[in-house]
Amino acid sequence: MVVETSSEIDRRPGSARQKTGVGERDFVSLGIALAAVILFVGTAGVVLPALFKAWNGEAASPDVALTNALLLNVALILLGWQRYKSLSAELKARRKSEEEARRLADIDHLTGCFNRRSFTTLLGDRLTHLERREHALAAIALDLDNFKQVNDLYGHQAGDEVLRNTADRIDRLLPDGAILARLGGDEFVCVVPYHPQVPDRVDQLTARMAEQVARPVKCETATIDITISIGIASSRQLDDMRNGTTSAQSLMHKADIAMYHAKKQGKNRFYWFEPSMENELRFRNELEAGIRRGIVNGEFRPYYEQQIDLETGRIVGFEMLARWESPEMGLVGPDIFIPIAEDIAVIGEMSEKLIAQAFQDALAWDASLTLSVNISPVQMRDPWFAQKLLKLLVQHNFPANRLVIEITESCLLENVGMVRSMITSLRNQGVHISLDDFGTGYSSLAQLRSLPFDNLKIDRAFIAELKNEENGAKLVDAILSMSDGLKLPVTAEGIENEIILETLKRMGKMKGQGYHYGRPEPAADVLRRLEEQDLLAKDLPANVTEIDFGKRQPGREGGTRAV
Known part of the structure; x- marks a missing residue:
């Protein structure tokens, strides 16, 4: 796998070339065998000639002690040599095992690369x-x-x-x-x-x-x-x-x-x-740490954007949008922190806390007003997402038929089967499902017909073209014709001025939202707006006793008012 020269192998940690042969032999056994050989030579020089003469009848038998010493020398030579060979083989096997262990410590076992x-x-x-x-x-x-x-x-x-x-x-x-x-x-x-x-x-x-x-x-x-x-x-x-x-x-x-x-x-x-990249990364790390702290400290707040019936001009609901009220950076938009929260896998925790707060806020609204919530594609990969959302509905006693879940078309690319299962599970409990950013090119007509959506949301990029582009009007009109065929209501997002509004009114009945009606507001501003239009809840649930309007009431130092 790895190209390297002999000199590079020498610098590799644990290389066998860095080891020597010292200590890899049993010098004690070898010394005993060599001493026995020397003693054998000396003893054999005396015993063997006498032994041959005795065999030939030329002399008396050699001394028994010397003969026994000779035989003992032979036994020691054989024993020492066998012991030396055995220990040498054992040391060789051990050395091979150690080298293999060192190699495995340096190499990734799956790919064969260095680690x-x-x-x-x-x-x-x-x-x-x-x-x-x-x-x-x-x-x-x-x-x-x-x-x-x-x-x-x-x-x-x-x-x-x-x-x-x-x-x-x-x-x-x-x-x-x-x-x-x-x-x-x-x-x-x-x-x-x-x-x-x-x-x-x-x-x-x-x-x-x-x-x-x-x-x-x-x-x-x-x-x-x-x-x-x-x-x-x-x-x-x-x-x-x-x-x-x-x-x-x-x-x-x-x-x-x-x-x-x-x-x-x-x-x-x-x-x-480039050095500038390091500064960007440092800022990114600071953002990640700030997001984690912000979730714990409750710095992420739900803001609400009005959704209007274009024909009557009446508020029909709000879309919940996340904002980060950071003590260090001020008000931070979701385009900055949402992608990072997805990358560091905290988007689920953040979203659940925001949704729970939005349920609590929306209980103070008139029962006819809906609450729309955007769901991240990362959350749609969680097989337990539907159960978690339904649990929040029960905990906060929020009516499921007032909740609209908005999912983007990109979610359909990843796992249509799981998305279909989640949508079906939520709709069975009364939750409405809207396909957000429609028209960005991911959905097919077959998917729209097979997935049980309740609403289509036309992407703001197409709506923005209505102010000066005839082709833009034709494209939006084609989307509206298709939605009529599928019997799906439409919401237009990105209504920025009166020209776009009047153009959409001429195209048919639909809901709309955009800065023409006002920017996203915190809960207190929403309540003031709804109070002016007599759209506050007539009978608040038992767990909602006071509403914070964010302003002083006559004769009071605090900022709350009973409803």
């Missing part, structure tokens, strides 16, 4: 010796895109096959002197020598890696397509290369930062490390 520990040591040695040369080293960090889905959909055996194929394909492309390692999971790294004046060769090598890894992998149960994100860092970007493993870890860290940048830019691409 993190041995690779870091090798890279540190190379960097130390590199200062006396004109060449540079490029560390290339590689990470498979969406590899977790491979394990989830096809099983870990298929995932292992993908990893082995990936390692083989990368290794076949590496030039002489390169080293490949698997750091763990679906992370690989290789180091490639190159001349600083021709970095394009590293670009070409990396492009071929991405191309080869993207070829389908045929497993027993499926053919799997996967891509790879790559980050590259040069040894020229290190301040000091003489610190061995410390320098190696620094170079690998820079390559990893560049790889993460490639992930963020859309995956299936490569980038060279």
